Amino acid sequence: MKKIEAIIKPFKLDEVKDALGEIGIEGMTVSEVKGFGRQKGHTEIYRGSEYTVDFLPKIKIELVVTDQQLTKAVEAISKAAKTGKIGDGKIFVSSVEQAVRIRTEEKGESAV
Amino acid sequence: MKKIEAIIKPFKLDEVKDALGEIGIEGMTVSEVKGFGRQKGHTEIYRGSEYTVDFLPKIKIELVVTDQQLTKAVEAISKAAKTGKIGDGKIFVSSVEQAVRIRTEEKGESAV
Amino acid sequence: MKKIEAIIKPFKLDEVKDALGEIGIEGMTVSEVKGFGRQKGHTEIYRGSEYTVDFLPKIKIELVVTDQQLTKAVEAISKAAKTGKIGDGKIFVSSVEQAVRIRTEEKGESAV
Amino acid sequence: MKTYLLTIALITTIALGALPLRADTATNLPAPTVEQRLSALEAYINNGDPTGALPKDTNGNLTITAPTTVGVPGPGHNAWQMTSAALVLFMTLPGLALFYGGLVRRKNILSVMAQCLLITGLVTILWWLCGYSLVFHSGGKFLGGLGFAFLNNVTSAPNTDYSYWVSHNVFSMYQLMFAIITPALILGAIAERMKFSAIFLFMTLWMFVVYFPQAHMIWGIDGFMNGVWNAKAGIKAIDFAGGTVVHMTSGWSALILCIILGKRIGFGRENMAPHSMVLCMIGTGMLWVGWYGFNAGSAVGADVIAANAFMTTTLATAVASFVWPMMEWLVRGKPSVLGFCSGAVAGLVVITPACGFVTATGAVIIGVAAGLIPWFFCYKVKSWFGYDDALDTFGVHAIGGTIGAFLTGCLARNAANANLATNLKTQVTDSFFQPLVLEQLKAIGLTLVLAIVGTTVIAFIVKAIVGLRPSEEVEVAGLDLADHGEEGYHQAG
Amino acid sequence: MKTYLLTIALITTIALGALPLRADTATNLPAPTVEQRLSALEAYINNGDPTGALPKDTNGNLTITAPTTVGVPGPGHNAWQMTSAALVLFMTLPGLALFYGGLVRRKNILSVMAQCLLITGLVTILWWLCGYSLVFHSGGKFLGGLGFAFLNNVTSAPNTDYSYWVSHNVFSMYQLMFAIITPALILGAIAERMKFSAIFLFMTLWMFVVYFPQAHMIWGIDGFMNGVWNAKAGIKAIDFAGGTVVHMTSGWSALILCIILGKRIGFGRENMAPHSMVLCMIGTGMLWVGWYGFNAGSAVGADVIAANAFMTTTLATAVASFVWPMMEWLVRGKPSVLGFCSGAVAGLVVITPACGFVTATGAVIIGVAAGLIPWFFCYKVKSWFGYDDALDTFGVHAIGGTIGAFLTGCLARNAANANLATNLKTQVTDSFFQPLVLEQLKAIGLTLVLAIVGTTVIAFIVKAIVGLRPSEEVEVAGLDLADHGEEGYHQAG
Amino acid sequence: MKTYLLTIALITTIALGALPLRADTATNLPAPTVEQRLSALEAYINNGDPTGALPKDTNGNLTITAPTTVGVPGPGHNAWQMTSAALVLFMTLPGLALFYGGLVRRKNILSVMAQCLLITGLVTILWWLCGYSLVFHSGGKFLGGLGFAFLNNVTSAPNTDYSYWVSHNVFSMYQLMFAIITPALILGAIAERMKFSAIFLFMTLWMFVVYFPQAHMIWGIDGFMNGVWNAKAGIKAIDFAGGTVVHMTSGWSALILCIILGKRIGFGRENMAPHSMVLCMIGTGMLWVGWYGFNAGSAVGADVIAANAFMTTTLATAVASFVWPMMEWLVRGKPSVLGFCSGAVAGLVVITPACGFVTATGAVIIGVAAGLIPWFFCYKVKSWFGYDDALDTFGVHAIGGTIGAFLTGCLARNAANANLATNLKTQVTDSFFQPLVLEQLKAIGLTLVLAIVGTTVIAFIVKAIVGLRPSEEVEVAGLDLADHGEEGYHQAG
Ligand SMILES: Nc1ncnc2c1ncn2[C@@H]1O[C@H](COP(=O)(O)OP(=O)(O)O)[C@@H](O)[C@H]1O
Numbered sequence A, B, C: 001m002k003k004i005e006a007i008i009k010p011f012k013l014d015e016v017k018d019a020l021g022e023i024g025i026e027g028m029t030v031s032e033v034k035g036f037g038r039q040k041g042h043t044e045i046y047r048g049s050e051y052t053v054d055f056l057p058k059i060k061i062e063l064v065v066t067d068q069q070l071t072k073a074v075e076a077i078s079k080a081a082k083t084g085k086i087g088d089g090k091i092f093v094s095s096v097e098q099a100v101r102i103r104t105e106e107k108g109e110s111a112v
Numbered sequence D, E, F: 001m002k003t004y005l006l007t008i009a010l011i012t013t014i015a016l017g018a019l020p021l022r023a024d025t026a027t028n029l030p031a032p033t034v035e036q037r038l039s040a041l042e043a044y045i046n047n048g049d050p051t052g053a054l055p056k057d058t059n060g061n062l063t064i065t066a067p068t069t070v071g072v073p074g075p076g077h078n079a080w081q082m083t084s085a086a087l088v089l090f091m092t093l094p095g096l097a098l099f100y101g102g103l104v105r106r107k108n109i110l111s112v113m114a115q116c117l118l119i120t121g122l123v124t125i126l127w128w129l130c131g132y133s134l135v136f137h138s139g140g141k142f143l144g145g146l147g148f149a150f151l152n153n154v155t156s157a158p159n160t161d162y163s164y165w166v167s168h169n170v171f172s173m174y175q176l177m178f179a180i181i182t183p184a185l186i187l188g189a190i191a192e193r194m195k196f197s198a199i200f201l202f203m204t205l206w207m208f209v210v211y212f213p214q215a216h217m218i219w220g221i222d223g224f225m226n227g228v229w230n231a232k233a234g235i236k237a238i239d240f241a242g243g244t245v246v247h248m249t250s251g252w253s254a255l256i257l258c259i260i261l262g263k264r265i266g267f268g269r270e271n272m273a274p275h276s277m278v279l280c281m282i283g284t285g286m287l288w289v290g291w292y293g294f295n296a297g298s299a300v301g302a303d304v305i306a307a308n309a310f311m312t313t314t315l316a317t318a319v320a321s322f323v324w325p326m327m328e329w330l331v332r333g334k335p336s337v338l339g340f341c342s343g344a345v346a347g348l349v350v351i352t353p354a355c356g357f358v359t360a361t362g363a364v365i366i367g368v369a370a371g372l373i374p375w376f377f378c379y380k381v382k383s384w385f386g387y388d389d390a391l392d393t394f395g396v397h398a399i400g401g402t403i404g405a406f407l408t409g410c411l412a413r414n415a416a417n418a419n420l421a422t423n424l425k426t427q428v429t430d431s432f433f434q435p436l437v438l439e440q441l442k443a444i445g446l447t448l449v450l451a452i453v454g455t456t457v458i459a460f461i462v463k464a465i466v467g468l469r470p471s472e473e474v475e476v477a478g479l480d481l482a483d484h485g486e487e488g489y490h491q492a493g
């Protein structure tokens, strides 16, 4: 099993979710994160004080997939999340050794 | 060392924490996430507009444990987090290569 | 490629970011988490009711680096985040198999 | 809009029409003399009877044509009464909704707001139908008649049973605002765990069984406990702005209902900390400001009594808002914002029945009592007994209202309110244990019985018909989504 | 500050100076008799003309020295008018800013607030320059003259064209608050997607093209549609507190502008749920409370008409706030907080033109209509047509204002407002389809044309000069950062 | 409660008792004539002396029985004063608490609220003890006597030193609200880093050392700088609603205290952006609305001067709220919500001393100055000097108050306030550099010295006794948890 972590632009979440749904993936976990990278942040000014906000709001999607699903999933995400503009984000893949579905105590790929 | 990531129902957090405490695990990191899976979301209506909220609030627990603690920890979580109803969540296990305790610069298992 | 996850004290974020910048690392993802460990929480009292808050606000930094950058990056973080007081946090390192830059579809180390 | 024809209009529509007093006698009577017109006008300043010095026949009818300033509202008094009514509404929307809403968990914030809004609409409709009439029309000792049903006969002319210079329709709306906030106070005890439909039914019944009778008994011109104005009152009690009517009824009903309802799931185990002390504090500020309408407005006129009530309300509230957190500081090491807020509200509650009857010194004493006793109840007594009065409606309103009713008996002074000399000469002797105290105790007893028995009966009826609590699943997920299909806050987007 | 010399001061500065009426005649005229002074004083109570019973020459000038109570404001009326003006400002800042701000997405909350604040400053400056004058100075049927430009001649003495007892400067500030909230209402339809500079330009032009003419026509003493006070009005319409002037103009303009502007990016696809129903509900409470200044304040004096407006406003609003969520409960299974809030605002909108003219029964009927019809528009009609009226300004204000104008025609009753007998004797016959209805329909038509044509023209001018919408990137990122360089909320720190 | 016996009651308790003037002479004197009664009544309309036209002996005692309208409050004036007092409290609770609270970081929001609440309770108690007396009882030039300690002799009858028609107890509560908000303003400069116990002690001392003397000097009937009413004033300055008393004292004290205190940990390095511009904007709206009570209420009566103050306050505030963000737009490319809010507050501050003395034109000039100068101080000057005035109390209140005091000297006009002709005939010549300007400069100087010296001394005393700052750990973690054991917001649950 593989874990895919994708950092994307927030307004792309729905499209990514749908793209994953189309290839049969219907489990994922999402969180709000702040990203720092090439995309420039913005400056906020409050009376005399300027604050540079380097961290931009991003969405992190985490999903564990079977080895076969991996390529299709990465492609689906990367296609749906792309705008072609700086700051589109990254996808990272790593290995997962075990998975458990708490409700049923199933283990392994069937738990995903 | 292994990293355990558990996605659980929010109101189960205290029970899981206590269960882990009982087996001697007292370090973990918790975040609020939104989960998407088989459990159905809900619909919100604001005047004429309906919004389907597919993403449900979940809690993600991350903890790094020594290899020996692994089985007990996974069991403790899975027992404490279980309600038997859909949406109870998942536990994923992966490998961690290195750990550092920032305060003391200890490395490896003793840092966990 | 390696993934570094660092749990640090919130007010240290800027220093850590700068320290990483100095060694040429300019991509990372940050999230607000709650940590549970040796550092004691606090008690809140509302009229007659006491609530013990065990979970303390922490910042989680995630960054994927090339194998060569790893040691320098871990050192930079651990130096910048250190106060010497309990609760300074942890750094965990694990392996990443693949990375994709969504915008360009670059893969591997160049995507990081 | 300017009122070109008002002078004429008033003579034709109001003076000749609405006021039966002069309706048939307006013609052919001698015109008022300058002296008579002047005395009618002077009465405006003192919020007195404009016909006080005018000649009347044995039936009390004027034997002269009424001056144009008789049977009409006075601008200063009407202005203050409209302002006061708006302020009392402000106490509920959004004051109380924020005070309570801040104290619940995030998932239930909207349920509190919806309940406050529901009560506002519901009680207004009941008030219009017959509620106002049952309280303020004369009728019996325990309930009024139906002469004002549908607000019939409730015009802009004053109802001299309650005020010489405030429009009857303004008075009725002012009193409506009290009828709205009273049941809304109950919501604090039962927050986070009562079905919306159950609240709907409960509140409807409660208004008829508890509020209307109690309000009539205390404030109705022929009410059983209206010691100030009803010479024939069975219990010669006094309650300036609603210590028994508002706070005791709601507070004691809240206790009963929350016991019948049972504790919230997870009570004592889960973290149920207020989701936003910020909202709670905003609500407190609004309650305090709005309460000037509640207390000083209860003089029904911008007169010397209103002025006194304004001062006593300020003193008692500020003192209590200081004492409560100081007790926390002493006992727990930290004065909390919730302590300041609770103290302020407790001060407002306890001074409510007393504000128009006590002096500055009395107000300060009341402030100290209000900071100590409800604090002790919320801090200690509640945990001894273990009932789940979620937001301390009992500790603050029931205890506060009861102390207030009692201390009003001890501290009412002729120097503060000359009306005490009318029907209560023998009760108010200006000593701490004056005879009035006994009357107040009787009133407290009767109010307690009404609230407790009434609520018990209603609660079981409601339980039988629609049930009281939502399913466990709904309660855990929060009432906002289940009952209203909405969430209080959305982060993203 | 105490006013030691006020009596003297008033005689010298105001009585002798400001009022041309008596300016040259004040000397050598006989002093007023006690009887005359008394009648001037009695007029205060009834908000009537203090010179009504005084002797005048054929030009209408007094033939006696004016009593000291002529040409000066009356305390009760002035107190109420100042309170009302403050309340109406409260409706915009922060009432409407919260009501609308809560309904947008997090990233646009500050843009709504900034727009409300901008309009407040901008409109005040226009008002001072010439806006007040164009509306309330006499001049033509469609627009007033410039005699009050820079608020010249607008002193603390009453302007008897509009009130006998309220200071002219207070009246001008009171009316300013209406001129502020009206364009601010438009913001609801175009929220989240219009450039700040475009709003600036649009609103400036709109005040001149739509608001000032409409307000003069309805409320100006010689206005074309001022049925109550202008005997020569072309259309004998009535609009107590601004159904056509405030709600129809803003609501219909909002529809046109939101259509010209186009839909928000992602409309119908993305989740655009209100980011904080809590703020929205707080705003609703403030709007309701402030609206008493709007409606009862429109009597310009704390008189019998204000009292009636206070009652009708309460009844209609509470009923509508009840009916709308009950319809939701029926149709969708859940009464929502937004339903309660929308119902309340709809009730307030629909009763606005009617409040000073209808009885309690009329108000309840209006409340029911206000709960049903705008609900149906927001719930159904909007989705049929598919325009993106972001926060339902059209559904609530345009539809509500139009229904209100119509129902005012049907339900205006002589019993509620004696002024209807002045110039509208033949229009108001106390039946549902009385002749007044036709006049109201004419006024509705003219208002519609003015709002629609005016807005269309202005919108295209603004589009040509500065453009209407921000870049897609800005819109997606949110207007707060792009237009104002700020974020509504910061978590960390 | 209706006031059946009020006419009688007033004669017995007040007319015969409370007012020494008539206490011993009430019997056996001839009754007032109709003409005399009428003139006493007419004085109500003009907020004048009801005994002005009545016959008196050489000691100033009436030689007739006082009419029933002498020595009693007037409803319209009392209504406005009570409304105003409530509005000024609203400015602090929750207005200022939100304005300031929104600008601090999340972890300190409750500390600001707790501090505002603490000051409210604390100052009320000091006021009751002796504060009111030290300010408003006659005594010396610099401090009053103790005749009103414990609010003794402060009844519902007017204190004719300050008002003919407003109840003395209402006046005392109204002035209390000023005494509350003034120290609370200081909180802005020292936010996020001063110990709660240190604030407690500092504020207690500061009231005695700075506020009570300053308020007495400016407003006390025999005050050293009371140019309007005290013919023997050493400095013939004017300050309508508190430019020196409220804003200069608090603003300059804030500067000194924040310098002595030192900067916040991380100042200039860490992100200290406001945690909620939304709360800040809500607070601004409330401040603006409440400020009508502050400014127009300072006329102590709903008279021509109040009316003028209402207008000038609106104009100056709206103009300043427009100018400040326009400067931002020009200089930085973006008008910010904080700019709009800061401009509004600056406008309110600068017009405060002037509002009752200037014309509409003067108000607009003041609005422009208020938008430019404090903006420049917050935007530029502050960063030049580098002190950590956390929320710009100095930039807005000290600078604003000082400009206001100066411009009041330049723009006070006889046409705006007839009282200027009493004791200031030679000072107010209706030109920009009239002699009054010099008096204002003297008052500015004396106020500066008092605030700066007073604050320095107190700050070092407090430092010695309890220390000023919390531990570094506490400051970093936030004051909410450390000082109050609470958090502002809870996400979960
Ligand atoms: N090395 C990295 N490790 C973890 N997250 C990264 C890394 N580099 C970039 N990111 C995440 O990806 C987001 C986009 O990166 P950025 O450099 O701005 O643009 P792009 O993806 O177009 O190269 C960042 O905001 C950050 O959240």
Ligand SMILES: Nc1ncnc2c1ncn2[C@@H]1O[C@H](COP(=O)(O)OP(=O)(O)O)[C@@H](O)[C@H]1O
Pocket: A026, A027, A028, A029, A030, A062, A063, A064, A065, A101, A102, A103, A112, B007, B034, B035, B036, B037, B038, B039, B056, B058, B085, B086, B087, B088, B089, B090
């Ligand atoms: N493949 C996956 N990868 C990551 N998270 C998952 C995956 N599948 C499910 N989850 C997480 O687990 C939660 C529960 O899953 P769900 O399918 O609703 O019920 P159950 O756990 O009972 O099968 C989801 O809300 C989501 O957060």
Ligand SMILES: Nc1ncnc2c1ncn2[C@@H]1O[C@H](COP(=O)(O)OP(=O)(O)O)[C@@H](O)[C@H]1O
Pocket: B026, B027, B028, B029, B030, B062, B063, B064, B065, B101, B102, B103, B112, C007, C034, C035, C036, C037, C038, C039, C056, C058, C085, C086, C087, C088, C089, C090
């Ligand atoms: N085993 C663990 N797995 C994951 N996170 C941990 C673990 N132990 C500690 N942490 C995180 O590190 C933070 C600091 O740990 P703590 O024990 O309080 O102090 P220290 O880092 O000084 O030993 C915790 O709040 C938690 O977020």
